[in-house]
């Protein structure tokens with residue numbers, strides 16, 4: 118058992134009452150679920166997903182905007198395959214369509230990961246974004262709409278060059294207002310925007326491509342979380358190119374830039390992993406086509422980013438929980454925490470591809486998956 122904080126415990130038993138872990142005790146009886154021979158760890162946390170993004174009826178990327186019955190079922194299916202893949206919590210960053218899905222799962226009406234959502238992100242558009250006061254009002258509006266976190270776009274897409282789209286003053290207003298409202302702020306940032314968001318006191322930086330070593334050092338000093346992506350998001354775009362091409366934001370030029378961005382991202386993850394004290398969390402940026410394959414990002418980080426496998430696991434367990442402000446609820450196998458527990462057929466510390474073989478998933482004390490090792494994944498072949 119990996120406890121989620123870096124400890125390995127062998128031959129133990131986890132005692133659960135209701136939705137909670139009450140003890141970790143090798144002598145506890147009876148044994149209801151024998152996970153002997155497997156690796157047991159806390160359910161993973163994906164800090165950056167787009168759980169409602171799906172392909173539409175025409176097979177093309179429909180983003181999160183559709184509100185048809187088909188789109189609603191696709192969102193529910195995305196949630197289910199994400200849970201089956203071992204992710205018991207995801208942060209969606211975000212869409213208003215997240216809210217009914219989040220709430221249905223929270224009520225126990227649908228199986229899926231616990232969802233946190235940013236509702237409507239603040240899209241940086243230079244001056245047009247608004248004055249600091251207008252930006253503060255936008256942040257308060259998201260809170261009123263039920264946001265768990267505030268998402269801010271401070272850079273263009275990296276496919277368009279990644280230039281800054283908010284001034285320092287605008288970023289300061291956005292992240293400060295989030296803090297005033299008791300919410301965290303996660304900022305889509307490349308290059309110069311990484312430093313600006315760090316200086317603005319934002320909680321977490323998404324992507325971070327082309328951040329300098331000094332930027333990474335500053336983040337470590339200020340305790341700003343970094344969520345870089347080592348591969349899945351771009352691999353998924355390349356795999357589903359025809360489904361994305363021609364939909365808003367996806368051009369041939371953008372696709373041509375992706376290979377280069379992929380190598381920049383590998384390089385960033387390497388540098389980040391070698392920055393002392395930098396808190397790197399696990400986020401996939403899973404969009405249509407990537408749901409249920411979120412764990413591929415672990416393999417990318419370890420294989421292509423030089424991340425230590427134990428650090429990769431912690432990034433999606435206790436450190437991921439800390440970044441969400443949920444250390445007291447999730448991310449660790451310890452008494453008092455939610456019984457979010459998964460088991461892998463294999464040892465990810467020796468072979469990171471074991472993350473593909475999730476054979477047991479419990480969320481809040483309820484078993485959602487319990488299949489024989491080496492059984493075919495129930496959702497194989499589903500590509501949303």
Ligand SMILES: [Zn+2]
Pocket residue numbers: 165166167210402
């Ligand atoms: Zn994203």
